Amino acid sequence: MTALALTDTQLDLLAAAGGAAPSLHNSQPWRFCPTADRHGLQVRIDSSRAVPITDPDGRALHLSVGAAVFNLRVAAAQLGRTATVRLLPDPADPQLAAELDLSAPAEDRRPFGPDLYPAIAHRHSSRRPFSNRDIPEQILGDLVDAARAEGVDLAVLEEYGVRRVLELTTEAELRTAADLARQAETRSWLRPEGPTADGMPPAVLGPQDHDARVPVRSFTGHPPTRPAPPTERFEPLPQLATLATRTDHPADWLRTGQAMERVWLLATVHGVRASVLHQAVEWPDTRWRLREPEDGPAHVQLVLRLGYGPPGTPSPRRPVGEILDDTHPAEPHLPTG
Template sequence: MTAPVLDARALETLVSAAVAAPSLHNTQPWRFRLVPETSVLEVRAAPERALPATDPQGRALHVSVGAAVLNLRTAARHLGWAPEVRLLPDPAEPGLLAGVRLDEGAGSRLPAVDALYGAIWRRHSIRSPFTGPPVPERVLADLADAARAEEAELLLPDEAETARLLRLTAEAERRNTVDPAQRAESRRWSGERNGKPYGIPSAALGPQDADGRLPMRDFGALAPERHLPPVRFEAHPRITVLLTRGDRPEDWLRAGLALEHVLLAATVHGVRASLLHQAMEWRFLRWEARDARHGPAFAQMLIRLGYGPEGAPTPRLPAAEVLDG
């Protein structure tokens, strides 16, 4: 099939979709460059927006970039390409995290792809209580399929295992707020940043759980002037665990692809999500987050799912500011 024209308008659409992906503290640690002679859109790390205290290995950065690649791939399919994604395509360039070749057209348009593409623009992280019914098992099964399509696994823990994971998250949250380096880094990336469209704006911050059951990230502990009164969260949170079989940079990128695929599929179903990343920021707690009963695997993200308000979007850098000419 003939490929669509890769003109300036199409390129802006592709990059705008990519930057709508989630990233830790909304750092948006990515840059893009088109190589015209090969029709490859390169996705590179933006080290100036890394988090050395919170993410010393760069694992979360790779997860964020993987999520951006999923959006980019989805947008390319929606526009009529059959994109070929290569992760870590050049060992000599560790900052080049992915390449997406756009030189072949797709044979047909799939409604499922169009639905995921529409979800890119509606997906938001929710930091407030969920108020609706439990997420149906059929929807959870669909989300697990989405993770599996990206060579990852979405584990659905029982009530006892969920309680254990929340205790690990609470311990990580305590450590995050008392560790000087992580506390300072989180403070730098929360609230307004001189009008720049990255970081977590005050409007997107959420309250704490009045019952202490659900340990949401407490930005108010870092900046008391942004503190919100506590409220009661859902009594039985549905927590899922995103796992990969390996724990190398390519696995981190695949975790990002799977994470965003799950989040977009959830959005299609009208399910809201928030990311409980705290325990992933401490190596020994991340190791403890795995369930040994399911064999060797590595936890990459805890995802809270439910029904509730849409939530406030976080700002994004415009395509022109992350696209290298």
């Protein structure tokens, strides 16, 4: 049986879910548009919200849009629809990142195992220190399987790998600190206190590590251009994982974004927090050195820091009317419980 055309309320709910995805500097570089028959949704790249100096190839931009695609898949299941996804369906239109056919009813409203829909509203970047509590092997295995289901390899690093990745991230952070253009670009996404729809307000920045072991990105610059958050002592040896693909094309980046969000939502369900250490993938040489040589040719797309700790502060979000081309007055609210 073919599902009915998407209603205005359903389109708003889908766009709100897609718009809750993570993105570099909270740039939110996406737009959503219903198909002509309203049985599906197009996901378009909003290049006006790119971060071109830090992300010249658009890799992080595609990862962000891929995360939005996965949120749409989860929301579609919540609506009782199956999402059939075509990535980059039109070679003549590279801004069309994906098209989702939502015409078929869902056979399973929980196609990803646990119910991930409530986690969309609860998933936040946690840039605060984590505890020394180990993540159980069963949960880590579930996260590995979740990434693999999206065609991406999640490698949970042992101590040597963690220290190597921390060194590369520190090297990249210092290099970025010396790059005035990158510093200016990052500062352009900082937002003052008060209502805002994108970017990084002070509440979401997080502290620096008092002992300089965990190289958290300094959004305020070196030296800071505004009062820097106070330092705190981070976990001595963080739990890190890398997401990698065998090839390195826009479709791989979109798949990685979906894998990242699937892993992150599942981690949220299990009470595990996450944040991204992105600095080392922003420079070609440090990114190449992130890979494990014995694993053969692989392209690390992302480094995740995982652990138990504070949930993180919600980042501001653009209203549905700005990201859904088919706009309506009603503003949906994602679940809070």
